[in-house]
Amino acid sequence: MRRGDEKFPDNGFEAWGGYMHAKIAKLEEQFSARAGTEDIITNIFNGVSIYVNGFTIPSADELKVLMTKHGGIYHTYQRSDDYIIASNLPDTKVKNMSLVKVVKPEWITDSIASNRLLDYRDYLLYKNSRTQRQLNFKKVLKNDNSSLSETKNFNCEAGSLFPNEIQNTLLGENNLGDITMHKNETESKPIPNDPLPSTSNTVLLEKSKENNISVDLNQHKPSTVAKTAADPNFISEFYNNSRLHHISQLGACFKQHVNDLRENSNFLFPAREDLKKSILAKYDYNNFSQLKFEKNKVIMHIDMDCFFVSVGLRNRPDLRGKPIAVTHSKGGQGRPKRPGVDRSTEFGLYKQKQMKKLGIATGKPEDEIVFETRVDNITDEDDKYGSMSEIASCSYEARAKGIKNGMFMGAALRLCPNLETIPYDFDGYKEVAYTLYNTIAQYTLDIEAVSCDEMYVDCTELLADMNVNVQSFASMLREEIKRKTGCPCSTGFGGNRLQARLATKKAKPDGQFFLTEDLVEDFIFEIKLSDLPGVGRQTAQKLESLGHVTCGSLQTLTLATLKCQLGIKTGAQLFDQCRGRDPTPLTFHTVRKSVSAEVNYGIRFENENQCIEFLKQLSAEVHSRMQQFKVIGKCITLKLMVRDEEAPVETAKFMGHGFCNVINKSTSLSTATNDVEIITREVISICKKQNIDPKEMRGIGIQVTKLELINSKPSKGSISKFLTNNKVVKKETEVKSELNTDSKMFEVAESIKKPVTNESYGSTSPKKSPVAKRRGRPPKSMKTQLSSTKNAMSKFLQGQNVTRDLPYKDPMIRDVPKEVPHNIEQPRPKGLIGLPWDKVRELLRAWLESGQSPLQCDVDMIVAYLQEMVVNKNTEKLFVLMNFLRRMTKEIGRNDWLKVYDHVTEQVQNAMIAVYGKRLFISD
DNA sequence: ATCCTCCCCTAC
DNA sequence: TAAGGTAGGGGAGGAT
Incomplete structure (x- = not known):
């Protein structure tokens, strides 16, 4: 029995597909004409089928759309007669496949551009022999003056899945490894007010027609390398690495x-x-049993x-199966000790500090505490085990020898002398x-x-x-x-x-x-506490000192004890975790709460000027990021790392920060800003107050918190005002009398003190394309724009034909337990989606005034449409529709319609919580 | 009680 | 040589 059956008893009308279905059949006709024109543009690829292998530009999804629109066929799985579209293939694959039909994606795009099917042989990824690879790059190398913002910030524009990426290159056996590849500068947007104007001269290496071309790229390498933070290019250099x-x-x-x-x-x-x-x-x-989860x-x-290792090994199949580490260090070569280095003193200070911390935490005398540090294996000698380059990632073969991520190269080599290194990519x-x-x-x-x-x-x-x-x-x-x-x-x-x-x-x-559910209890019993997420080195050591190493053991402690030992939240979390419980739902939508930039490497100033100059640069960096994320902020914090007076002046790690004391100082502004002048001024002012010898500085960071979105109007009418939490909803309903006009209902409560946090900060959606504008849909990437429109429409049309057989009832609804409101559980039926909201309002009105009893299938369609609005963040119109529905159902005053309203509201609020973590404010 | 500031811890 | 950043959660303790 369907869950909805009780709420909306079948009155016999449903057999006809419901009121809404009949009505929208007409609307659908209008759209079918338009949808048709978007279907197939040309027949360039008539009879051509492709299969996309690996990463390509355009992406596989985009190629799929292009093929469909130009008469070709796209296969998700490779068929024998497919052209294989690829920009790069791992060597392992190259060895095992015929390469005669492996073609670069440019074949597709160029063919479309010239409106005819070009000869694929001109676009073969490999020609003649396997060893002769065609170099295919159009790449920008920057010189030493290039602006930092162009190279280090990732660009996540939705307009293209991978917009600024360099064209994939086939370096093959050519050793071009230490040349830095950078994004094409022509695609970088100038950053307004950027204090570091781009002065870069770029060298464009045009696509070569020759195979095996040899270009001396070394001549373009930066002539000088920024060594310390006093160098104007340091931030860029550092962040790039x-x-x-x-x-x-x-x-x-x-x-x-x-x-x-x-x-x-x-x-x-x-x-x-x-x-x-x-x-x-x-x-x-039949080979699988039905698994049941909690x-x-x-x-x-x-x-x-x-x-990092796996990515690096794609081009180095010869190294597979060996102990590998990704690190900056080449490894192996001993280096003469820098004068002034005193590793034992520095490491001793680290150990002391840790010991003190543990002593306080556990109440044990310090000499009884035993613990390991990652410097234990590092010596002060200039031998080959002295490298303090950190291992970012290591292969399982390396892990088998005891090597771990974050370990110093020297220590790792001691554990595994034949450890091989690969560079970052x-x-x-x-x-x-x-x-x-x-x-x-x-x-x-x-x-x-x-x-x-x-x-x-x-x-x-x-x-x-x-x-x-x-x-x-x-x-x-x-x-x-x-x-x-x-x-x-x-x-x-x-x-x-x-x-x-x-x-x-x-x-x-x-x-x-x-x-599965039946395994949890035994499984969790054996889990080590240090393997629990949230339990790091400190917590694990503390728990160990309390006599607990495994979850099973910790289960003997009461909730009160844990809270007392670790704090209220952490204690409660651990109490749950060691029993395999986790009440926190997944969050599909994130909101940024702070923006910061810090550098704790290479900070060596000779005088105050250099320090101030660096603060200016770092402020500019923070400012630039704030612009990127479209936020302003109210609270500015400066973090300083200062050499501890007992620590050696020369640090154990080259240009590292050594043993330091950390100072955090913040200012609260009266109004939020992202003004680079204000940030700089505040930061310099805080710094000067600390009275620190610039020579002793080892690290600097700037953080901005209490963020607000740029252009979010704090005045009434802003979308943000619709979103509010339950607390506020209650308060406001008490105060506000019933509002009758739609526009008035837009006035919604907002916690005065809290910044507006309803929208994601830093959305990088591109400007609406003309197409998107015309359709009145949210901006989409090329992929989603084309495919979604087509799919929404075609499925919509299909849906109409089978309406009577398949009313919009969703089997999921009855299957999902009601107590999990965090997610949108129902796959959205397609009926109304894609229709303009005002059309839907008209339909709603007609439906409500039809005098019929509401049907489940119609209700489901409305719910799906409204949930789609939540997901598309069309809260403004959603608000209008919800209030419209509320008013109309109230007017009718019949119990069944009021139930409809309650049901719809509940579903919409579930979606709101899933997407925004907040409920929509609705007047009652 | 609740907020704010200055930490500390954790994760990748 | 070497590239020890960044965001979020939370606690202690003082101010309100």
């Missing part, structure tokens, strides 16, 4: 990417059908295996990450981005919709990711995010694990 900076930027970039995808999606996932077909073709379902939720955690990480995210996004957008190589995915709806079992889904998905990226990944499944995450750890490397 900083792994942590890249990790952080990429993380933020993909959180935004998910925001953008959700914002621009119609939440139809045609790729599900393809996947389902290949699963059915490949797997015998609370019937299926949360997937997905994580690339030793990400920051562009590669971004490519692979995009492919990863876009692959998942084909199937669902219930994604919480964690970092560039890791995310949580709520698969509950997806799996129910596809009606496939989770094992085969996991296998096919991982296969697809490996095929597209050339990198392995692991997935874990559980009933909540903690379980999924722990399952991934178990699955690694290159595996999958399903932590």
Whole structure:
């Protein structure tokens, strides 16, 4: 029995498909004419079928659209007669395949541009022999004067999946490794008020017609290298090479990417059908048992295996299976000790500090505390184990020897003398990450981005919709990711995010694990506390000193004890975690709360001027980021790292910060700003007050918090005002009398003290294209713009033909337990989606005035439409429609219609909470 | 009680 | 040589 049956009893009218269906059939005709014109433009690719392998520009999704529009065929899985479109292939693949039809994506784009099918042989990725690779690059090398903002900031524009990326190059055996590749400057936007105007002279290497061309690129390398922060190019140089900076930027970039995808999606996932077909073709379902997860939720955690290493190994198959580390250091060469270095003193200070901390935390005498540090294996000698270059990522073979991420190269070499190193490939990480995210996004957008190589995915709806079992889904998905990226990944499944995450750890490397309900209790018992997310070095050591190393052991402590030992929140979290519980829902939409920039490397000033000059530059950097994210802020914090008086002047790590004291000082402004002058002034003022010898500075950071969106009008009428939390809703309803006009109802409460946080900061959606404007739809990337429109429309049309057989009832509704309101559980029926909101209002009015009893299928359609508005952030019109519905149902005053209103409201608010974390303010 | 500032911790 | 960033959660303790 359908859940809705009780609420909306069938009165016999439903057999006709419902009132709404009949009505919209007419509207649909208007659209069908338009949709048709967008279908096929030319027949250039008549009879041509392609299969896209790996990362390409345009992306596979974009190529799919292009092929469809120009009469060609796109295959998700490779067929024998397909042209293989690729920009690069891992050597392993090259060895095992025929290359006669491996063609560069430019074949497609150039053919479209010249409106005829060009000879594919001119676009072969490999010609004649496998070793003769065609160089195909159009690339900009920058010289030493280039502006920093052009090179270090990632660009996450939704307009193209990978807009500023360099053309993929085939370096092959040519050793061009130490040349820095940069984005094409012609695509970089000038940043207004940028205090560092671009003075870069660029060298454009035009595409060569020759094979095996040899260009002496070394002559373009920077002639001088910025050594310390006193050098004007230092920030740029440093950020370009900083792994942590890249990790952080990429993380933020993909959180935004998910925001953008959700914002621009119609939440139809045609790729599900393809996947389902290949699963059915490949797997015998009898081999799989039906897995049951806690609370019937299926949360997937997905994580690339030793990400940086895997990406680096795509071009170095010869190194597979060996102990590998990604690091700046070449490794192996001993270096004479810098004068003044006193590692033992410096490391001693670190140890002392840690000991003191633990002594306070545990109440033990300091000499009883035993602990390890990562400097334990580093000596003061100028031998080959002295490198303090950090390992960003290491292969599983290296891990087997005890090497860990973050370890110093010297210590690692001591553990594994034959450890091989590979350089960073920051562009590669971004490519692979995009492919990863876009692959998942084909199937669902219930994604919480964690970092560039890791995310949580709520698969509950997806799996129910596809009606496939989770094992085969996991296998096919991982296969697809490996095929597209050339990198392995692991997935874990559980009933909540903690379980999924722990399952991934178990699955690694290159595996999958399903932590089903029946396994949780035993599984969690053995888990080490230090493996729990949120439990780092300090917490783990503290817990160990309390006598607990595993979750099972910690289960003996009461909630009160844990809270007392670790604080209220942390204690409660740990109490849950060690039992495998995790009440925190996935968050699909993130809102930025701070912007900061800091440099704790290479800070060596000779005088105050240099320090002030650096503060100006760093302020400019923060200002530039604030512009990028479109925020202003009220609170400015300066962070200073100052050499501890006992620490040696020369640090153990070259240009490192050494043993320091940290100072944080902040100012609160009366009004939010992103003015570079104000930031600079405040920051310099704070710095001067500290009275620190510039020679002793080792690190500087600037952070801006209490953010507001630029252009968010604090006055009434702003969209932000519709969004408010429950608390405020209550308060306001008490105060406000019933409002009758739509416009008046826009006045919504807002917490006065809290900054506006309803919209994602730093949305990088492109300007609306003329097409998008004409349709009145949100801006979309090329991919979503074309495919979604087509799909929405064509599915809409199809839907009409089968209306009577398939009323818009969703089986999911009855399957999903009601107590999980965090996510939008229902796949959206297609009926109304795509219609202008005012048309829908007319339909609503007609429906409400029809005198009929409401039908479930019509209600579902309305709900789907309104939820789509939430997702598209069309809150303004949503607000109008909701209030319209409220007023109309009240006027009718019949119980069944009032129930409809309650039901719709509940569904819309669920969507609001999922997307914004807040409820829509509705007058009652 | 609740806020603010200045930390500390964690994660990637 | 080496590139030790950045955002968010939370706690202690003082101001309101």
